[in-house]
Amino acid sequence: DSGVTQTPKHLITATGQRVTLRCSPRSGDLSVYWYQQSLDQGLQFLIQYYNGEERAKGNILERFSAQQFPDLHSELNLSSLELGDSALYFCASSGPIGILGGTGELFFGEGSRLTVL
């Protein structure tokens, strides 16, 4: 158990719809990352938050948005869904890096598998 919780685990919806994926990071981790993994593909970085602020942005579509709340949980909103949005969406968190911290590896949730029909 990585300590990162993602809900829902599975989601089936139709094109044009909107869904929200939720993530609770490990206790104490301030950084939350969202990744998308399409079928048999690597992980594509979408967006990162650090202590409530957007820190980095990757290949995130304009139809997608995210936020991190004061309690550090994060939500990824996907709207106007298309067939190509079907994927496994991972949330990950990390702790501090350096002498007082660890290596900064990402701890991943189990993912939310989205199927768009």
Next chain:
Amino acid sequence: AQKITQTQPGMFVQEKEAVTLDCTYDTSDPSYGLFWYKQPSSGEMIFLIYQGSYDQQNATEGRYSLNFQKARKSANLVISASQLGDSAMYFCAMREELSGNTPLVFGKGTRLSVIA
């Protein structure tokens, strides 16, 4: 240009044998970290091993070791004494700017199949 290149889409190895999964990276940052993750068929991402750019020795974690060749910009994962449970996708990843919690960039992965 790709930051992380994994040239082996698939690999086969006999049980109890050792296997090397290749990973090359591209960065001009002197401070970076390299990570390997395992993704079994169940889908979760499992952290295996880490190598920092300033680490003098190759990282080892149980049956996993990292063959780090800085001049060649390669960070190959070596799995010794392969087990059937090692069958999975393996991803190499890099973080630049180690001073900050920057995102990891992942390669496309290598699918390892262990044969009995």
